[in-house]
């Protein structure tokens with residue numbers, strides 16, 4: 594079981610007057626409004642506040658660092674952390690300094706000028722390809738900025754990336770923040786000893802990342818409910834023509850293996866029987882069709898009402914539910930019913946319900962008044978909580994141990 598054994602918490606780290614690098618997960622969902630990037634849900638910023646405030650109050654010179662999105666090649670103004678810095682400044686009521694690069698002279702200038710209790714937010718770590726390569730030279734450039742390393746980026750601890758892995762490897766004074774502690778404590782029960790039946794609900798768009806997790810997840814669960822873009826690949830793997838839907842062609846064989854393995858393990862798999870389709874993600878309305886009857890040039894963008902009713906039957910019997918990944922393109926109204934329907938169904942269920950993921954967490958908050966509050970735990974990490982439940986050791990946690 595994952596515990597925080599031999600991991601120092603920020604409370605016990607010598608941070609007074611020190612330069613303290615806090616890795617946060619400020620990878621917030623964004624919406625474009627009149628050509629500007631606007632934060633759709635600031636939960637990941639709010640959840641990091643206890644650690645940030647603690648460091649400021651103890652007179653640390655605080656250096657926050659995060660990734661945002663998946664920039665393809667170098668700096669991308671649409672994925673700048675600038676709006677995040679502005680929101681953070683509002684929430685804290687202090688100035689947040691924003692160097693325009695996370696390493697080099699731009700960063701050094703801002704960081705070395707910080708006084709005790711002051712705070713800066715480095716620009717998107719992924720503007721450097723070295724971040725995702727866990728590059729040691731890049732990590733040593735980040736290390737030049739700080740004396741102490743704190744990881745509070747729960748949503749990114751499953752990534753062996755430079756700011757999560759190579760950097761803490763070389764900073765002797767290292768530990769975790771309050772959010773990481775809180776997440777591990779809250780997820781503990783569902784990781785080690787979930788009440789059964791245990792239902793996992795998987796959706797979302799990060800199919801190639803998350804499909805591999807399903808194979809070992811089958812060892813832990815009784816029912817696997819699949820929706821969202823994840824379901825498209827599984828339906829295609831069963832020979833259904835998904836037409837223009839988003840499919841991961843190179844994962845079809847793996848999807849078949851998972852379905853076979855589920856049969857062997859007597860894990861029930863529920864896939865959509867109907868979907869909401871449209872010709873493009875910009876379409877203003879969708880049409881409900883059976884999965885076998887998707888019209889040419891149409892793509893599946895949500896689960897349909899019959900699927901929701903089928904999924905509900907599994908939720909009614911569940912004692913524990915873990916959900917990661919929306920059931921469709923819920924950000925657009927015509928394709929939100931499946932996700933909001935599952936959210937409402939789980940909110941009303943008697944099971945221990947955990948939802949994880951930046952987008953999933955945002956979705957339950959949009960699902961209606963009082964829905965989010967009825968979940969037992971809303972985790973800031975999707976992939977991270979999924980891999981913890983799967984039983985994996987996560988690089989960002991393991992590297993913090995003494």
Ligand SMILES: Nc1ncnc2c1ncn2[C@@H]1O[C@H](COP(=O)(O)OP(=O)(O)O)[C@@H](O)[C@H]1O
Nearest residue numbers: 797798799821822918921922950951952953975
């Ligand atoms: N059928 C679909 N087609 C296109 N996008 C989808 C579909 N289903 C889900 N999505 C998208 O998946 C995204 C979230 O995926 P992911 O990041 O894996 O979830 P989370 O952040 O909760 O872990 C959402 O932006 C949603 O619009």
Ligand SMILES: O=C(OP(=O)(O)O)[C@H](O)COP(=O)(O)O
Nearest residue numbers: 618620748749950951974975976
């Ligand atoms: O948003 C995140 O994960 P999630 O979408 O699984 O919740 C994390 O910030 C990790 O991002 P990544 O999957 O681009 O490495």
Ligand SMILES: [Mg+2]
Nearest residue numbers: 950951952975
């Ligand atoms: Mg996401």
